[in-house]
Amino acid sequence: MTIRLHRRALLAGTALLATPAILRAQGDPIRLGALNPLTGAGGPYGPSMRKAIEGIVEAVNGAGGINGRRIQLFGEDTQTNPDAAVRAARKLIDVDRVVAVMGTWASAVTTAVAPLCWESRTMLFTVSGADSITQLPHNGFIIRTQPTSTLQITKLAEFLGERAAKRIFILAAQTPFAEPTREILAREMPKYGGQVLGQVIYDREKTAFRSEVDQALRARPDFIFLNGYLPDVTVILRELFRAGWDGGKVAPAYAVNQRLLDSLPAEVTNGTVTWAPSPDVESPAFKRLQTLLGTNDPDPYSCQTNDHASLACLAAAVAPSVTGEGLRTSVRTISQGGGERVTDVLDGLRLLKEGRKIDYTGASGPCDFTDTGDILTCPFRYEIAEGGRLRTLRVA
Template structure:
């Protein structure tokens, strides 16, 4: 009897302990899981695929070279649908079902902010491209890194261009969302700094309307000699069309991502004369060319995949952070991302170079494809290049490139 009971007890203990023991043993060789949450549909739909592709390319390359800390990297991809509600559900699945250590690639600020409480609670690192000025506020545990300059920097560049063109009285309009609202505020400040002034109240409208005639009418009757339209392509197209039909004669400033091929095709030659600007990768730099070659594109002296190159940096920074921290715990990774991104240390441009130096006990400074990838203490980007264009004959003609520094 005694024997049986002892056997039973030992057996049970082993059975209960086995998964824990196994898990402990596996932890050393278990793959590292990384989440890629990009907009494959909705407002960000045009930009998500290149981000997903860049994440995948880096992970495949790193795995081929032996992985991170001897462990393979597994990429979990989900669609954010550019909608915070869908993104939160996807993020929950990534965090709870897949147990990712980081979620990369969110594009719309509303999505990044929407999943932030979840990531903060679960100690999951977020690296993204976003420009709403409110982004740093929710990051209480310092787990976030942003590879896009905030609106403040973007607006300084645009306001400078406007001033150079002699346009100092500009009316502002944009869709009613977080991005445009913060754009409106920042632009007004930036314009005042260069001696200009916003005409009238900023005009906000709901996207997905039947008619934008009344909005266009209000802008025309404000008598503003120039307009800044901070819309996305879906709402900018009908607003701009109404402006042309309503006989608006002034200059129009817009954001580059809204006046791409779709916009030009929809409005035709009426697009000529629009001035637009956006953050751009350093065209011609070795890091940017390395990214283009990795995803199968040829460097041609033009801006290609301006969000894809940022996604390339997102993944490299994360993996270097893990290699440096020798851990997959969020706070440790986040702490080490700052070290590998800002240095001081030897310049590296790929994971392979960086991991080798780190293994030798040296310090590194990652130089990225989208920017030099240096961050302020709050995880926001220090500076990035901006390019300003004018549409002429259905093509974007480069006017100037500037580097805009973010304010502390």
């Protein structure tokens, strides 16, 4: 096995020595890139996202590769920072010569990296939600498994309406989705008799947000929407508690998770509502991922990156050429082409080798995409913090 380590990346070149010499001689490796947030605000998710990708690569290589070619996985850390992510993407594209980049998380990171991918004709699989990402001139080189901001916020408005929320104030981190999110929520809430009172956009690198909290409280809302990431939302929840706020609180599930709940007293977080796209918990792919990650509750992003790797491998098996352009041509034919439903990449590769058509459905659910690369739909899970734990309210 040849493994190259450096300070930001792990090259997961999987099982080369375990691969027969005759197979190694049949073709150069298929080079795939994992670009995940191993550190920074996305750090709670990046390592498991990476492991989910590695699990697929190891399984495929262990079964003999793709058409006689093993997969070589190159990994980089975005640091949840656009500048660092661009440098990492440059290495993957220019030095490692990958045909696909998988698993960008933060929308700001994906927005920065996407032009490098489409200009180099490299396929990009992402879990970022900002609507603007697939509105870029990417020429089909982006596939997004995360629901768009429009779909996410429409579902949030529906949920808030059911909870009789009438006056919403938003505290938002400076991100590409901050203002579009406000616009969508402001458009949707009147359907339920509610309104968005206003929004404060803050620098998430700050260490205190009392002035922003005071602005929100002066508007006299009944719900405050914390549209940020885990580090800044942790501070804001503490500030709200100190200010005596006892109204509603809602935040994305990636911002309020068990790690945050473990870091704060329960009285600070009690009543905070979260929502997130839900994986397909009944899928055999989800159950395999539970075993791989050693948890009963894999996060949505790890489920999606597990599917990124599966989609890339299956598309490579039927692509006219194993290039970014080839993957772009083939990815929909193996996920929504009217074939036999499969949830396992190895089953899919076997059927494709037999000349049969497949439709891959993974741990995150059906992988059906619009012409611009957006996932069509998915269920959402709504939870509430109680006593330092999250309790599921419903999945719909």
